[in-house]
Amino acid sequence: MSVKSAVRAVLKIAFPYQCLRCGAAIGSEGGFCPDCFKKIRFIGSCCPNCGRPVSENERQWGMCAFCKGKKVPKSRFVFIYDDALKSVILKFKYADMTFAVPYFANWMISAGKDVLEDADAVIPVPIHRLRLVRRRYNQAALLAKKIAKIERKEFICNNLQRVRNTSSQGEKSAKERRENVKGAFALRKPSAIAGKKIVIIDDVVTTGATVSECARVLLSAGAAEVRILSLAVVFKS
Ligand SMILES: [Zn+2]
Numbered sequence: 114m115s116v117k118s119a120v121r122a123v124l125k126i127a128f129p130y131q132c133l134r135c136g137a138a139i140g141s142e143g144g145f146c147p148d149c150f151k152k153i154r155f156i157g158s159c160c161p162n163c164g165r166p167v168s169e170n171e172r173q174w175g176m177c178a179f180c181k182g183k184k185v186p187k188s189r190f191v192f193i194y195d196d197a198l199k200s201v202i203l204k205f206k207y208a209d210m211t212f213a214v215p216y217f218a219n220w221m222i223s224a225g226k227d228v229l230e231d232a233d234a235v236i237p238v239p240i241h242r243l244r245l246v247r248r249r250y251n252q253a254a255l256l257a258k259k260i261a262k263i264e265r266k267e268f269i270c271n272n273l274q275r276v277r278n279t280s281s282q283g284e285k286s287a288k289e290r291r292e293n294v295k296g297a298f299a300l301r302k303p304s305a306i307a308g309k310k311i312v313i314i315d316d317v318v319t320t321g322a323t324v325s326e327c328a329r330v331l332l333s334a335g336a337a338e339v340r341i342l343s344l345a346v347v348f349k350s
């Protein structure tokens with residue numbers, strides 16, 4: 114064995130795992146390399162209601178600008194969705210990075226203590242069945258299933274349906290996004306929702322139009338309360 118390959122073998126034992134963002138070898142499973150860790154933005158102190166990061170000003174006023182004058186479901190997030198996180202989310206959505214599910218789920222459980230503790234059930238934001246065929250899995254459903262299992266909550270799957278295959282929310286304004294998802298969701302069995310405190314699980318919340326529409330459908334079926342827990346949130350300060 115050459116010195117070079119011996120060194121490589123030793124390094125592989127010391128750093129057998131891959132950074133979830135750049136793929137660099139790291140010593141522990143399910144994390145980021147030091148470089149990526151510096152770039153990724155975890156949410157620190159957040160608004161007790163909407164879960165978005167609060168500025169020093171907002172802390173002094175005791176309110177968050179996003180929540181002001183709006184009825185926002187109680188929400189919690191792990192990361193701020195920005196250019197640094199984008200590649201992680203895209204790999205998770207489209208490139209079979211399903212091995213990351215347990216790590217993401219555990220981060221979400223830590224960030225989401227307030228919304229999970231007395232909840233009865235978790236529901237993933239559904240994707241349309243045509244999209245499911247193309248992508249093979251719904252990343253929000255994988256997260257919800259794992260969270261339900263660890264937290265011993267009911268996992269409500271295939272009840273909330275995306276009945277309309279909406280166009281991409283990509284370049285749309287907040288108002289256009291709300292219009293786009295109106296009537297896009299329906300429940301197969303509304304009676305299974307009644308009286309329950311439910312946590313909607315998603316991977317990225319942008320304007321909140323999609324999760325709000327899901328929440329509206331669940332509340333109209335008699336859910337006692339609806340909350341949101343997502344891996345990331347788009348936040349412009
Ligand atoms: Zn990295």
Ligand SMILES: [Zn+2]
Pocket residue numbers: 160161162163164165176177178179180181
């Ligand atoms: Zn807020």
